[in-house]
Amino acid sequence: MSVVIAPPLLEARDLAVQVHTAQRWGKGAQRQLLHSVNLSVHCGQTLAVVGESGAGKSTLVRSLLRLQRPSQGQVLIDGHDLAILSAAELRAQRRRIQIVFQDPIASLNPALDVLQIVTDPLRSGIGAIGPALREQALAQLRTVGLSAEHLSRRASELSGGQAQRVAIARALITEPDMLICDEPVSALDLALRAQVLRLLMDLQRQRSLALLLVTHDLHAARFLCARTLVLRQGEVVEQGATEALFAQPAAAYTRELLGSMLSVDPARGATGSIS
């Protein structure tokens, strides 16, 4: 194994998140959503964060993007602590790490057309769209399998799969080093999921993008990511190379999770434990 000298592109050190939950008679209670999470993703690497609802997956994403303040620990981009960056530095870093959300329609502004949506990150929502910018948008649309005819559509005129492709094009236009995808296909029709995941895989390979995939779908994690981290109730259960983790899970919870995977091949999957 080669020695990696550069700091990771994205790193979480001992990251914890605690929130106040409002209670009826004025007194708030503390609730721990994440307990000292450690993870790192280097340039061009892929990591899946898998877990069930309530595991803290979305809280983790939010704190990696500084949309949620951690109560403890650090998030580092290229070794720089995200918490102490100035507003301008933070803006620059956010261009390098883009996000694709779960609900493709909800993540697109309904008042804008696709051209405006895709170029939005480069003009902060206000700049004019010249021919050069239009070309750039078109180039990104083509890489996600859409064409010029989609430029003038609005989010409501797109299918779920097309909308998620637009969201991916918007994320790519800043030429990021990393994509964070929070359940990118769970809102899509099953037949479309494979298509969008294949698109993400091709993009990741062509551009050697780093990729953090958050999902409850273990098939998607194995399909796309070289490493996998299992999260449960805010704690990292285990993490490691995906193939090894799937072949020989160390934790009982991981075994339970893998045991619940269904397969369309009647000879595989959890079929045996059902009938």
Place this chain on the structure above:
Amino acid sequence: MPVEPLLEVRNLSLHRKDGARVLCELNFEVGRGEILGVVGQSGSGKSQLLLSLLGLQMRGALLSGSARFGAQELVAADESAWRGLRGRQIAMLFQDPLLSWNPYLRIGRQLVEVLQEQGMKAGDARERVIGALADVELAEPERLLQQYPHELSGGMRQRALLAMAVLGSPRLLLADEPTTALDPTTQLRVLQRLRALSAQGMSILLVTHDLGVVAAVADRVLVLEHGVIVEQGETTQLLRSPVSAYARTLLNAARELEGLSCLS
């Protein structure tokens, strides 16, 4: 072909008030203790089929053909016949567990009511309900009875709903995407429970998008496209060599994700 069909559907069609065709000449049967998977795209008529089998088709819609449930003809059933059938003989499990509960009433009250309607005493009913909740592997069923639907997680609500749907020991359970919103481990528990119920003789019509779910529990499958059955057969057979374009596309998408070779 099932030996003893519980439900026998012949030339069943459903037309909307404006004449548009929703279901066209459906022919299939469900055997006693059989799980029949119903697969199809959104808009293919899956949910309308289930609703029609409960006499809950769209207002003004025209249902024709025949659907024999034991000795009862469902297409011609009047309201009083439906009152004896719904919930007692044929029960429905909806996809969204939150919409199916009354948010103002405690879980216990809603469950016990089902049995009291059927003439059971409150004490006995309570005991049965606690047993039914334990059957779907919900911990601390006594405590659960005191809780409101919003206090439960989605997975717990769906399992409690399954417990409620089968409280009256229906002979046929209509399940509309019952595990789509669930986590993998909870999904497995619900599927295991469905399997156990079918082993006790309950027949289940299971609507789903997920061929993994079909592979796990369905004995046979029918594929619906624009209200027409384009394919039906034994699960293993259909998953090995699907004939319809829709089943083939869906299967190959799932196979690719699983790292299996695609079917040509």
